[in-house]
Amino acid sequence: MDRLIYLYGLIPRKEEGQQPLPPLKGFDGTDNLYTIPIGDITAVVCQLDPEKYSEESIKERVNDDMEWLQEKAFHHHETVMALSKIFTVIPLKFCTLYKNPDSLKRAVQSNRSNMLYTFDLIAGHEEWNLKMYCNDQLLKKQVSGSNPVIEAKREEISQLSKGKQFFEKKKLDKLIESQLEEEKNKISENIHLHLKELARKGDVKKAWSAAATARKEDMAWNGVYLVEKSKVERFLEQIQQYEKELRENGWQLEASGPWPAYHFSSFS
Amino acid sequence: MSLRETIENKEIALIDILDVILDKGVALKADLVISIAGVDLVYLDLRLLIASVESLVQAQQVNGKTVSSEQFNREREELADATGQPIEWEN
Known part of the structure; x- marks a missing residue:
């Protein structure tokens, strides 16, 4: 039985000629990574024992x-990260496995033109992530204190009888909630659009719930950007500027990176 | 230090890694298909494990006691027994 091939990333073959692959340990911590040339593309891989790593067992x-997932996720990330410091890398998803080298070669060959296009897109660029959080209480006070729609509604309610006021106040709370969401989206989207201008590309990812991040507040925005290396500092300064301006309104902006270009080299 | 270096040197949270390596990355047709039940579910499981350890530490701090490492290890083992999850880390 052939050994399994774990594929970490793909690099332009000409870059491999310029700089050798550094010694990096493979997925099971024993064998080293090595390369498989496939035409003008080079695959960076390691081998795995098919008996230990069956589809079911993984x-x-x-x-x-x-704990295993955590350890291996970090391993995958650190390995691809190390590669991306040296080469232009198309990073693969966690646990992309082939039964033998021929099968890997076929998969790469059938996507060759997509990959060459992606190398061109991501070369000299970095992927950056921005997660924005907002303390609803602070923003809510502002929204409910300065919003004309809400002001008018409040005025209207104060004229009503006690019984009616109760139900109308419930409705008002709902209105405030929806105005709050609208306000949050507006602020986030403005920042996103501006950052997108400073980047080559920008996308919106799924925002996490408070349960997943263990924060008090839901994530308001999860944005990802492909930024030219020479423009990264300017890009981050802009984020810092926004953070300063918005902090007192309860916003927190968290940038992370540089990431291998996971998001922007995806094609399927 | 540049902003870039400051952020680069920050410790990366596992959620950020999962958000990236499970969610995206090239979906090249592979022979073994490892489908993962939504990143948030995976991460939620993990959070529960971490949170249970954290709240143990915090509870001790609130009580104003210094936790000896033996005591901490003992409680950690109890917690591991209780959750049925092995908890190991390097010292």
Whole structure:
């Protein structure tokens, strides 16, 4: 039985000629990574024992063994990160496995033109992530204190009888909530659009719930940007500027990066 | 230090890594398909594990006691027994 091939990333073959692959340990911590040339593309891989790493056994560990997942997720990330410091890398998803080199070669060859296009897109660029959080209480005070729609409604309610006031106040709370969401989106989107102008590309990812991040507040925005290396400092300064302006209104902006270009080299 | 270096040197949270390596990355047709039940679910499981350890530490701090490492390890083992999850880390 062939050894399995774990694929970390793809690099332009000409870059491999300029700089050798550094010694990096593979997924099971024993063998080193090595390269498989496939035409003008080079695959960076390691081998795995198919008996230890069957589809079933990996699935089981991913779903039941959080510590294993954590360790291997960090391994995958750190390995691809190390590669991306040296080469232009198309990073692969966690646990992309092939049964033998031929199967890997076929998969790469059938996507060759997509990959060459992606190398061109991401070369000399970095991927950056921005997560924005907002303390609803602070913003709510502002919204409910300065919003003309809400002001008018409040005025209207004060003229009503006590019984009616109760229900109308409930409705008003709902109105404030929806105005708050609108306000949050407006602020986030403005920042996003401006950052997108400073980047080559920008996208919106799914925002996380408070339960997942263990924060008090839901994530208001999760943005990802492909930024030219020479423009990264300017890009981050802009984020810092926004953070300063918005902090007193309860906003927190968290940038992370540089990431291998996971988001922007995805094609399928 | 540039802003870039400051951010680059920050410790990366696991959620950020999962957000990236499970969610995206090239979906090149692979022989073994490892489908993962939504990143938020995976992460939620993990949070519960971490949070249970954290709240143990915090509870001790609130009580104003210094936790000896033996005591901490003992409680950690109890917690591991209780949750049925092995908790190990390097010292």
